[in-house]
Amino acid sequence: MDITISARNEREVECLMLILILGFSTALERKVISIEEAEKLLYSPYSMKKLKEIGVNENIVDLIHLGCELENVERLIPDKLLMSIEDIKERALEILQKMPKATIPTKKWID
Numbered sequence: 001m002d003i004t005i006s007a008r009n010e011r012e013v014e015c016l017m018l019i020l021i022l023g024f025s026t027a028l029e030r031k032v033i034s035i036e037e038a039e040k041l042l043y044s045p046y047s048m049k050k051l052k053e054i055g056v057n058e059n060i061v062d063l064i065h066l067g068c069e070l071e072n073v074e075r076l077i078p079d080k081l082l083m084s085i086e087d088i089k090e091r092a093l094e095i096l097q098k099m100p101k102a103t104i105p106t107k108k109w110i111d
């Protein structure tokens with residue numbers, strides 16, 4: 001089974017990415033998903049490359065990069081892991097809060 005998630009413009013892509021980052025951060029904090037799972041789904045150089053190609057805000061790409069580094073944090077300084085995840089979450093919230101408010105899109109994200 002396939003499902004397609006799409007966004008009409010850069011703002012929608014950025015909003016969707018930030019919401020995903022917030023969800024992944026919460027799931028990681030609560031140990032609902034592993035860092036390995038998060039890396040396969042979102043926190044990867046591939047995601048960073050694709051987002052850069054379409055001109056997504058560099059600060060959002062940086063959050064994906066920080067997510068890519070979580071495995072190293074877990075391995076090298078495990079006592080800082082939760083703080084690193086919380087930092088990603090807080091930065092994502094800050095960016096999301098500063099985004100211009102838009103009207104509710106007429107097109108759904110899930111096709």
